[in-house]
Amino acid sequence: MSLKYGLYLPQGFTxxxxGIEDPVEAYETLTRLAQTADQSGYDSVWIPDHFITAPPSQEMIFECWTTAAALARDTKRVRIGQLVTANSYRNPALQAKMASTLDVLSHGRLTFGIGAGWYEPDFRAYGYAYPDGPERLRQLQEAVQVILAMWTQEEATFEGNYYQMRGAINQPKGVQQPHIPLMIAGSGEQVTLKLVARYGDACNLQGDLATLEHKFAVLKQHCKTIGRDYESIHRTALTLCIIGDTDEQARAL
Known part of the structure; x- marks a missing residue:
């Protein structure tokens, strides 16, 4: 499997x-970087899903999905994804519909990233409930089933503890077949990586090389348990990358 690089765009979260006072200038800065990635051989660009900065401040931050829709028009080749959508911020049936529309707008370039959500200031400030981690993961488990049903069934029906659908129609479902790639983020070994093995087309982890090696081994075992081809899962990691003209220059930075 070849190594591919994506660019985490400056949406404002960190x-x-x-220092940029004009919001249009800030947006154009983000757009120029996405277009540079599009023209320079990067595989993908990614947008975080947050409402306020870390730590909270009055600095600008752009909403994830509307920004992604704009980038669908402002780029031509590069894949576009969320790193990652916080499940609790939007009803998953609506979120699936939004993703289907964005896949069409981008001519089939969307990778839909989703996770349980973790940044408590977002939840509190915008009036969302912030249940404990296990409950957010239970919600995520239902949400990915809802989303996949919306992408694959003519009239999607789901009855869960958190989400319900009754004959939901989603047309168009998107461009990509059999459906938009679903990337599930998180490294929890007992729940999240099991969700990846069962439902995910891709995963996203963080950590050093030893941590990643261990987590991928856990994922491989979960795949073996349910009879899933481990190699069919696109494995990704979010990390900092320091670029220099030489190895020595990069290390000095």
Whole structure:
């Protein structure tokens, strides 16, 4: 499997747009970087799903899905994804419909990233309930089933503890076949990686090489348990990358 590189765009979450006073200029800065990635051989661009900065401040931050829709028009080749959608912020049936539309807008370039959500200030400030981790994971487990049903069934029906659908129609379902790639983020070995093995087309982890090696081994075992081809899962990691003209220069930075 070849190594591919994606670019985590400056959406504002870590205050990387600080100092830019004009919101249009801030948006154009983000767009120019996405277009540079599009023209420079990067495989993908990614947008975090947060509402306020870390730590909370008055600095600008752009909403994930509307930004992704704009980038679908402003780029031509590069894949577009969320790193990652916080499940609790949007009803998953609606979220699946949004993703289907975005896949069409991008001519089939969407990778739909989703996770349980973790940044408590977002939840509290915008009035969302912030249940404990196990409950957020139970919600995520139902949500990925809802989303896949919306992408694959003519009239999607689901009866869960958190989400319900009764004959939901979603047309168009998107461009990609058999459906939009679903990336599930998180490294929990007992729940999240099992969800990846059962439902995910891709996973996203964080950590050093030893941590990643261990987590991928756990995922491989979960795949073996349910009879899933481990190699069919696209394995990704979010990490910092320091670029220099030489190895020595990069290390010095």
């Amino acid at each position: 205050q990387e747009l600080a």
